[in-house]
Amino acid sequence: MVSILVVNGPNLNMLGKREPEVYGRETLDDIVARLEKVMDELGGRMEHCQSNHEGVLIDAIHRAKGVHDGIVINPGAFTHYSYALRDALAAVSLPTIEVHISNVHAREAFRHHSVIAPIAVGQVIGLGTDGYEWALRALVRKISRV
Numbered sequence: 001m002v003s004i005l006v007v008n009g010p011n012l013n014m015l016g017k018r019e020p021e022v023y024g025r026e027t028l029d030d031i032v033a034r035l036e037k038v039m040d041e042l043g044g045r046m047e048h049c050q051s052n053h054e055g056v057l058i059d060a061i062h063r064a065k066g067v068h069d070g071i072v073i074n075p076g077a078f079t080h081y082s083y084a085l086r087d088a089l090a091a092v093s094l095p096t097i098e099v100h101i102s103n104v105h106a107r108e109a110f111r112h113h114s115v116i117a118p119i120a121v122g123q124v125i126g127l128g129t130d131g132y133e134w135a136l137r138a139l140v141r142k143i144s145r146v
Contacts, residue, residue, distance in 0.1 A: 002044035002140050005068040005094075006035060006132070007060060009076030009085075010052040015101075015129075023101050026129045038133055042140050054078060058088040065092040070139045072132065074099045079114045086115045095142060097135040098123045 008028060011018060016027035032048045039046045047068065049060040057078070064071060071094050078085050079100070089096050096119065103126030104111040117123060121142065124131040 002042065002143050003068045004039065004044065004046045004136060004139060005060065005064045005071045006032070006046055006048045006136070007057055007071060007073040008048070008050035009057060009074060009078045011076055012074060013050055013052070024128055031129050031132055035132055035136055038136055042137070044140055054082060054084060058084060061085070061088040061092055064094060068094060069143045070094050071096040072099060072135045072139055073097070073116065074101070074132070075116055079116055080110060081115065083115055086119060089116065090119045095121045095139060097121060097139050099131045099135045100125045101128055101131060102126060
């Protein structure tokens with residue numbers, strides 16, 4: 001049974017309320033419920049962690065080693081500068097897919113660079129909240145082939 005850790009960074013707890021013209025009206029609870037159904041369909045399981053605090057996310061990633069088979073992460077603003085988060089992901093050596101709801105490359109220049117991308121097996125960017133599902137399905141497929 002494949003097990004995936006889904007990690008969401010700062011401000012993602014505000015989905016559905018924060019800039020709905022950019023991020024949509026779906027809440028993080030809505031997304032997590034949908035992903036749990038997808039994992040049931042795929043015969044796997046998932047755990048979800050969201051925090052506005054970098055250390056909490058790092059601790060969750062560290063605990064994933066030996067428990068989960070991969071990670072789907074939307075690092076939020078940590079994408080652009082958190083070498084600590086990047087190093088945590090690298091340290092656990094689990095296949096990781098980075099997700100962004102909006103097309104970060106069509107937004108402010110500071111959003112164009114990800115310190116996570118070089119250690120991720122892939123990115124899903126700009127497909128709205130559906131990107132989580134596509135990332136989850138792709139990661140499970142990738143892990144199942146190994």
